[in-house]
Amino acid sequence: MTIPALEQIHRHASVRHYTPEPVSDDLLERIVRAAQAASTSSNLQSWSVVAVRNEATRQHLAELCGGQRHVAAAPLFLAFCADRARLDRACQLAGLSQDASTLESFLVSALDAVIAAQNAALAAESLGLGICYIGGIRNRPLEVIDLLKLPAKVFPIVGMTIGWPARPLRQRPRLPLHSVLHHETYHPIRDEDLLAYDQTMRATGIYKDPEKGWLARSAQRVQNPERPHLAEAIRQQGFALK
Ligand SMILES: Cc1cc2nc3c(=O)[nH]c(=O)nc-3n(C[C@H](O)[C@H](O)[C@H](O)COP(=O)(O)O)c2cc1C
CATH class of the missing domain: 3.40.109.10 (NADH Oxidase)
Structure with missing residues (x-):
């Protein structure tokens, strides 16, 4: 099929x-x-x-x-x-x-x-x-x-x-479409979208430590020089x- x-x-x-x-x-x-x-x-x-x-x-x-x-x-x-x-x-x-x-x-x-x-x-x-x-x-x-x-x-x-x-x-949900899709010119991300996505990711139950959501994990991930x-x-x- x-x-x-x-x-x-x-x-x-x-x-x-x-x-x-x-x-x-x-x-x-x-x-x-x-x-x-x-x-x-x-x-x-x-x-x-x-x-x-x-x-x-x-x-x-x-x-x-x-x-x-x-x-x-x-x-x-x-x-x-x-x-x-x-x-x-x-x-x-x-x-x-x-x-x-x-x-x-x-x-x-x-x-x-x-x-x-x-x-x-x-x-x-x-x-x-x-x-x-x-x-x-x-x-x-x-x-x-x-x-x-x-x-x-x-x-x-x-x-x-x-x-x-x-x-x-x-499956891991993604950010809302308008966070990545910019019409004609770029617009900054809205805090409420980041916070809402953080909640969405926590609610999936994918994270073993529910204290830390997508925001904290991503911030931790990029705080130091990468490779x-x-x-x-x-x-x-x-x-x-x-
Ligand atoms: C360029 C790239 C490098 C990645 N490196 C790793 C890796 O080294 N180990 C790993 O387990 N996952 C790796 N991933 C998978 C991502 O963690 C994963 O795609 C992301 O968390 C989204 O989850 P999903 O693919 O299940 O939707 C990588 C993904 C990409 C695109």
């Missing part, structure tokens, strides 16, 4: 508990073909994905991603990467050389990787699989690069666990970010 795309999109919930059942090669290829079908800047397709099934590698990745158990538990892990290495070779074949020294080059490839990842997510979900994005792949990027043998100019942007959900999906080592790691991998 095929579910209409919009309905499928609105069924999304991250899945962090998986059955041990593997994801077949056929499904993996259908998922990555869907990722390839996404828009890509100038048709450069400057992204790659490393599919990891090996248990020891998943265990290692789980540790590198901040000890996230679902990374080890999911039968399949996809590492979506910005990839300018392929374009180095394409340039050589064309008798030219690539200048990927600006922030824009990195951003274009990172955007390609993320857009591809979201197509993969929707494809996987439409096949009945569950997914969870893993930003934790950027916690210790140089070690991930080493583990996955990523060459220069290939950088891990986001990971994704994929597998068969072991529990019913639990301050990242720019240096990206430079080390061959992107100057000028």
Whole structure:
């Protein structure tokens, strides 16, 4: 049974508990073909994905991603990467050389990787699989690069666990539409919307500590610099970010 795309999109919930059942090669290829079908800047397709099934590698990745158990538990892990290495070779074949020294080059490839990842997510979900994005792949990027043998100019942007959900999906409500939709010009968020959303999230029962709602959690999350080592790691991998 095929579910209409919009309905499928609105069924999304991250899945962090998986059955041990593997994801077949056929499904993996259908998922990555869907990722390839996404828009890509100038048709450069400057992204790659490393599919990891090996248990020891998943265990290692789980540790590198901040000890996230679902990374080890999911039968399949996809590492979506910005990839300018392929374009180095394409340039050589064309008798030219690539200048990927600006922030824009990195951003274009990172955007390609993320857009591809979201197509993969929707494809996987439409096949009945569950997914969870893993930003934790950027916690210790140089070690991930080493583990996955990523060459220069290939950088891990986001990971994704994929597998068969072991529990019913639990959806997280989103902010009211007008908090994110601005007509013609930008308008600031209204405090009452933030406070109402905080209540909505508390009422879901998702939070183990009901004392802390969405506001306190989000504020805590962003109060310190996020991954301050990242720019240096990206430079080390061959992107100057000028
Ligand atoms: C770029 C990105 C990185 C994320 N990183 C992680 C992660 O490292 N670990 C995790 O468990 N969830 C991660 N998530 C999932 C979010 O926590 C989740 O999407 C969010 O809480 C909303 O919940 P929902 O996806 O169930 O609607 C990530 C999501 C995105 C988009």
